[in-house]
Amino acid sequence: MFRLKSAFYNQGRRLYSSTSYGHLSARKQSFIAQSGIYPVGFRASGVAALIKKNKNKDVALVVSDLPCAGAAVFTTNKFQAAPVLVSKETLAQNDDGLYAVVTNSGCANAVTGAQGIVDAKKMRTVVDELVKHPLSALTMSTGVIGQNLPMDKIESGIRDAFAKLSAEHEGGWMSAAEAFMTTDTFPKLRSGEFDLQGAKFRMAGIAKGAGMIHPNMATLLGFMVTDAYVKPDLLQKALKYAVDRSFNSISIDGDMSTNDTISVLANGGSDVRIESEGADYEAFRDRLTAFAADLAQLVVRDGEGATKFVTLHIKGAETFESAKKAASHISTSMLVKSALYGQDANWGRICASLGHSGVDVDPSLVSVTFVPSDGSERLKLMVKGEPEQVDEARASEILKMEDLNIEVDLGLGQSETKFWTCDLSHEYVSINADYRS
Missing domain, CATH: 3.60.70.12 (L-amino peptidase D-ALA esterase/amidase)
Incomplete structure (x- = not known):
């Protein structure tokens, strides 16, 4: 239905030309x-x-x-x-x-x-x-x-x-x-x-x-x-x-x-x-x-420069509002987003962002897990405040996937929310540095 034609370039990003999307x-x-x-x-x-x-x-x-x-x-x-x-x-x-x-x-x-x-x-x-x-x-x-x-x-x-x-x-x-x-x-x-x-x-x-x-x-x-x-x-x-x-x-x-x-x-x-x-x-x-x-x-x-689609699932919160606040804060951490782009299982950045999100947190109750999008075995990174012995090879496999689910359980209540974000790449900077050019 969509025929490949010559594509336009704009702000360092390859964009559509009429109804051509074959380059995607x-x-x-x-x-x-x-x-x-x-x-x-x-x-x-x-x-x-x-x-x-x-x-x-x-x-x-x-x-x-x-x-x-x-x-x-x-x-x-x-x-x-x-x-x-x-x-x-x-x-x-x-x-x-x-x-x-x-x-x-x-x-x-x-x-x-x-x-x-x-x-x-x-x-x-x-x-x-x-x-x-x-x-x-x-x-x-x-x-x-x-x-x-x-x-x-x-x-x-x-x-x-x-x-x-x-x-x-x-x-x-x-x-x-x-x-x-x-x-x-x-x-x-x-x-x-x-x-x-x-x-x-x-x-x-x-x-x-x-x-x-x-x-x-x-x-x-x-x-x-x-x-x-x-x-x-x-x-x-x-x-x-x-x-x-x-x-x-x-x-x-x-x-x-x-x-x-x-x-x-x-x-x-x-x-x-x-x-x-x-x-x-x-x-x-x-x-x-x-x-x-x-x-x-x-x-x-379709995030500018994005290479990963990330679902952040905050569980065990006291309220929907606190779950949302924690998710919003983690999703905007430049360090978290850069680690995702680099396929680095640096889960400590998630904890650090959560810790200054303004949400009440008991570190001894928090668990962090990578949930592969292909349905394969989950990878526990931290369980109730205790770090797991992470299989780095397995973590690398998961982070190579385009879709990634990160589960953060606060261990405080029954409320939860899902939040969707992406990684931060070199291309994002190029796109926005040249936006008006």
């Missing part, structure tokens, strides 16, 4: 959706408006034929980008009559002053005109900070994208996913169909992100849509729960963007309706959480 490893290619089952009433598209120097797709539009309930979580960075501020305003005035999400890549429209707000509102206004409803769209932008949007290209791109909307995988959803990409090497698109209330509903989602990724709300850009109907307050509650256990549980480099936004639209195109809390709400919430986690993990798998 077979494993990375396996994460690219080949087909999909998409929510009723939604259409998508992605076009090249020539915002990016490499002329790749850079304007994405997803539109519903029906009014949608909407919810979102946004960056807590003090330098909040104009599209973040405008989307907050949109949701405050209209959380049950949205029709679209419009996104551009190549320019973040962040730290752009009053003009940035004008431009973000203009993106929304253009969509309003096309769908014939006011306050119809959430806006998202990604790319270089401190530059104004080329609004002539943006407006033309939105109109072009609207004319090309499609409910199909190719030309519709996949094109939209490609238009989200900046330093990403592959589009991050997921969809599925699920059972609830004796009926079926569908979800689809797109995310982007490869660097400047660390949780403190939701990290990067992403959105999900569903043809279930969920009341706006319940949708917001479900999204917050899901984000805490997905996009808020990933880290690549410990940095948080000015533009981070995760949103969800629910248009009621199916027979599934969630209008009160209870078993059905919890079932929907948990499905949304699992779906968001799948998307979030794709971001880590």
